[in-house]
Amino acid sequence: MRVLRRTLGTLLVLGAAVSCTAAHGDDAKPGGRRPAALAPYDRLLPAPASARAEGAGYAFGAGTVIRTGAGSGEEVRQVGELLAEQLRGSSGLPLPVVDGQEGDGIRLLLDEGAQELGAEGYRLRTTASGVTLTARTPAGLFRGGQTLRQLVPVRGTGDVPGGTVTDAPRFAYRGAMVDVARHFFPVEQVKRYVDQLAQYKINTLHVHLTDDQGWRIAIDSWPRLAEYGGAGEVGGGPGGHWTKEEYRDLVEYAARRYVDVVPEIDMPGHTNAAQASYAELNCDGKARERYTGVKVGFSSLCVGSERTYEFVDQVLGEIAELTPGKYLHIGGDEAHATPADDYADFMDRAQAVVARHGKTVVAWHQLAQGRPAPGAVIQYWGHDRGPAAEKAAVVAAAKAGHPLILSPADRAYLDMKYDTTTKPGLTWAGYVPVERSYSWDPGNHLAGAPESAVLGVEAPLWTETISERGDWELMAFPRVLGLAELGWSPAGALDWTSYRERLAAQGPRLDAQEINYHRAPDVPWS
Ligand code: NGO
Numbered sequence: 001m002r003v004l005r006r007t008l009g010t011l012l013v014l015g016a017a018v019s020c021t022a023a024h025g026d027d028a029k030p031g032g033r034r035p036a037a038l039a040p041y042d043r044l045l046p047a048p049a050s051a052r053a054e055g056a057g058y059a060f061g062a063g064t065v066i067r068t069g070a071g072s073g074e075e076v077r078q079v080g081e082l083l084a085e086q087l088r089g090s091s092g093l094p095l096p097v098v099d100g101q102e103g104d105g106i107r108l109l110l111d112e113g114a115q116e117l118g119a120e121g122y123r124l125r126t127t128a129s130g131v132t133l134t135a136r137t138p139a140g141l142f143r144g145g146q147t148l149r150q151l152v153p154v155r156g157t158g159d160v161p162g163g164t165v166t167d168a169p170r171f172a173y174r175g176a177m178v179d180v181a182r183h184f185f186p187v188e189q190v191k192r193y194v195d196q197l198a199q200y201k202i203n204t205l206h207v208h209l210t211d212d213q214g215w216r217i218a219i220d221s222w223p224r225l226a227e228y229g230g231a232g233e234v235g236g237g238p239g240g241h242w243t244k245e246e247y248r249d250l251v252e253y254a255a256r257r258y259v260d261v262v263p264e265i266d267m268p269g270h271t272n273a274a275q276a277s278y279a280e281l282n283c284d285g286k287a288r289e290r291y292t293g294v295k296v297g298f299s300s301l302c303v304g305s306e307r308t309y310e311f312v313d314q315v316l317g318e319i320a321e322l323t324p325g326k327y328l329h330i331g332g333d334e335a336h337a338t339p340a341d342d343y344a345d346f347m348d349r350a351q352a353v354v355a356r357h358g359k360t361v362v363a364w365h366q367l368a369q370g371r372p373a374p375g376a377v378i379q380y381w382g383h384d385r386g387p388a389a390e391k392a393a394v395v396a397a398a399k400a401g402h403p404l405i406l407s408p409a410d411r412a413y414l415d416m417k418y419d420t421t422t423k424p425g426l427t428w429a430g431y432v433p434v435e436r437s438y439s440w441d442p443g444n445h446l447a448g449a450p451e452s453a454v455l456g457v458e459a460p461l462w463t464e465t466i467s468e469r470g471d472w473e474l475m476a477f478p479r480v481l482g483l484a485e486l487g488w489s490p491a492g493a494l495d496w497t498s499y500r501e502r503l504a505a506q507g508p509r510l511d512a513q514e515i516n517y518h519r520a521p522d523v524p525w526s
Contacts, residue, residue: 046488048167055162083145121168173456174487175204181211198257200484212272229273266331297336320357333364344370368393383410398453438482459483477517
């Protein structure tokens with residue numbers, strides 16, 4: 001399967017290269033030929049494992065219905081309803097969802113025996129009589145539906161060209177993170193992002209819920225965390241927090257799009273908001289002032305106090321209870337105010353708490369220099385010029401069997417400025433233009449870490465400098481699409497020259513969705 005996929009990926013890249021040559025005589029922009037000229041199956045983003053145009057197409061129009069197999073169950077029906085809703089939005093068609101596979105239209109077919117498609121893969125086949133999506137799971141049908149959205153016109157109706165896509169992800173974990181602690185954002189904004197991400201097959205949303213500047217999730221046993229610790233943010237704005245109802249609603253909304261929500265409670269540093277809310281969390285018994293600046297590394301829970309571990313247990317218990325997914329992120333980054341031995345002791349106990357609540361730990365890569373518990377997932381956020389000792393510890397952890405999530409700050413951090421002209425953002429990991437954020441291979445990025453240890457990739461959006469939706473989208477788009485492709489597409493399909501054309505072809509789609517994306521000069525937007 002792997003070899004087959006690699007070959008197919010190469011074919012696809014070859015296809016793109018051939019089209020490029022053919023376009024030389026065109027009135028192409030310096031960056032390449034006009035993206036609109038790319039054939040629909042060459043335009044897909046993320047690039048599928050294999051795609052071939054062949055035969056007659058299907059006229060997607062007023063008569064189109066969506067068929068979910070009789071007896072395939074409520075979940076497939078829901079996938080059909082959601083796909084209908086999404087396609088109605090762009091086409092204006094009625095698109096009723098009906099039972100039964102007989103007849104023309106868009107058919108969703110669950111085939112539990114299709115082992116080769118895995119947990120999220122799908123096959124999409126278009127002929128004159130319709131489009132058939134086949135998958136082993138409802139998640140696979142949903143992912144295939146997102147591919148179909150890219151094969152229909154951005155607006156209105158028209159032909160879906162004949163052809164076949166057979167597709168499955170390279171990595172199981174394809175994430176994006178949002179920091180709602182530095183600046184508060186309502187759940188509605190996060191849902192909008194989930195929709196934007198799910199269409200590019202991202203399957204995990206990591207929410208950074210707590211930091212020095214704010215605590216954003218209600219905890220019943222420690223109510224002042226959100227009520228007091230949440231009432232502020234960077235720059236002195238009012239802040240805010242999510243109720244448990246709002247959080248559950250977000251989790252459910254994301255789940256319907258096959259996006260898993262991973263909550264993060266950052267510890268033992270990045271805890272000033274908690275220490276301001278409760279005096280007893282401080283070794284000197286004195287509550288801290290709320291903090292509205294952007295410094296890091298100054299706060300620490302009181303590692304020697306048993307009360308701290310009651311806090312950790314109760315908070316993580318309530319968070320675990322809100323979390324259907326298996327992962328719970330406990331931060332662990334930049335605990336500069338916690339001595340190294342204390343850090344390792346604290347993280348031992350915090351990891352044990354996570355296990356007791358039935359979840360798997362995810363932590364930032366500093367945990368690798370402590371004592372990661374068996375199975376703990378390490379999230380690497382270093383960069384090319386970062387300390388060798390840190391990288392070595394991450395590589396050693398990977399070799400010892402710890403899965404890795406890769407978020408190299410000089411590639412995957414969406415809060416790094418693109419270039420000198422970018423208004424929001426930071427530069428501590430350097431500028432990250434679109435090409436740089438795309439041009440790396442997660443399979444061999446960390447020299448010495450085996451590809452088999454790589455669970456996937458994640459694009460974090462930190463919000464020290466981001467307080468409104470426009471800037472959020474400007475920083476995330478289009479770079480997050482590149483991360484989506486790095487997580488999904490076979491290694492053989494990763495190619496900047498082909499990618500930037502496919503990315504340019506997404507422009508009208510991003511426009512239609514009113515996404516405020518950066519018109520990066522290295523991409524030949526039409
Ligand atoms: C670091 C730091 C965060 C900052 C971010 C800004 C990690 C894991 N800890 O990343 O607190 O917000 O950089 O880019």
